[in-house]
Amino acid sequence: MRMFYVFFMMLLVFFKGCDSPASKKVGNKNGYILEPSGVFQGISLLGDSLITEVDSVSQNEQLLKLEEAEERYAEDPSLDNLIWIGRREAYLGRYDLAIRTFSKAVKEFPDAFEPLRHRGHRFISIRKFDPAIADLEKAAELMEGRPLQVEQDGIPNKLNIPLSTVQFNVWYHLGLAHYLKREWEEAIRAYEKCLEVSENDDSIVATLDWYYMALVKLGRKEEAKNLIKNVKRSMNIIENDAYHKRILMYKGELNPETLLSTDANADDQKLQYVTQGYGLGNFYLAQGDTARAKTIFENVLSTGYWSAFGYIASEMELANLKNE
Known part of the structure; x- marks a missing residue:
């Protein structure tokens, strides 16, 4: 109408x-x-x-x-x-x-898990992590035992092939909400579940990236290293190239500085820049190079792409550094 x-x-x-x-x-x-x-x-x-x-x-x-x-x-x-x-x-x-x-x-x-999945996602967008967690945990309860349900893309990828399921998105966003609250153990539990329903290379690298970072935050670096050992350059990546590259960087197979080769001012590359930027900043943070990490996080925020997960995570890191 x-x-x-x-x-x-x-x-x-x-x-x-x-x-x-x-x-x-x-x-x-x-x-x-x-x-x-x-x-x-x-x-x-x-x-x-x-x-x-x-x-x-x-x-x-x-x-x-x-x-x-x-x-x-x-x-x-x-x-x-x-x-x-x-x-x-x-x-x-x-x-x-x-x-x-x-x-x-x-x-x-009231018995549907799909609207809770989407509302939880958008609570994350506006930084309301506790309501997001409540929604996504409820969605996880309601979807238990249900067959995987492909979720159609609102903004299709280059091949117009939907790559995720509602179940994947529930666990993925639940892990993210906990991660952004610096609740590393809870994030890891969610990503363990997410990995179980990651059915293609795009979903796998997206899940492994956040899972890896949560392990590193807890100092479980050997476990993190083993987690990503099977990630290869030859994987069939359609849309999550940024996460794939980040993991190759963690493995030492990609030069860190190449991650920010995209143009932060180009509208069609901002999301890529923000995603790569948070991963690179967090990489330096884990190495103890706080000054370089802070600069990169601030550059991510300068894009103004405030709804992106890498942007929110950069905010989280800067807020934590400010309070230290």
Whole structure:
């Protein structure tokens, strides 16, 4: 229904004008009142506001896909169609709306684990790790004994082949939420489960990377080394090239500095840069080179790609270094 599209556009206009943390009025040297065009989403681990910039021109394609998702739900109010509305809202950076939609799905379909998987993911995006853990643990309970369920991609990879399952994503994000809370043992337990449902090379390297880093955090370096011994250059990697390269670096098969050969200012390479940047910074941190690690973490934050996991993890490390 076009009604929803119009409603969403009205929301964008409304948020531009409201006096909220996202659009607090500020004065410039000429005395004019400026109103930032953005929507407040949460607070970073360093105390900064997380803002989704509003740009209906560059987001037009995603807005149209959201409209299509709403139309499908109007015709068939199924769980899957409702979840797709939330996913499309999240791709627009509107995690507030996505969480609201997933909450509606949780209420209407209390025995379903899928909306809890997605809401847990988006709680991580806005740094609400405890609610994320609660959702993902509940999802794990509900999905126990169920056959693996392929999860369709909202933003397909280059081969348009979905590579993950809902079960993989539940354990993966649960491990991540614990990792970001510096709960290494709990993260490892989740990644052990995640590895059991990692059915292709992309899923395997993504899981092993975080699993490896959690082991290193605990000083279990020999165990970490053995964990990644079977990772080879010849693996069939479709989309998780960044994680693959990080593991090859841990093994000494790739020069650390080559990880940051991507352009941090190019929109299509920012995610790659952020992912590689956190891995490299953490690598130096584990070696005791805190100064170099801090510089790399700060460079990751300079990209502004605040919803990326590598960005959140870099925040976590900088906040911890600040408190030491």
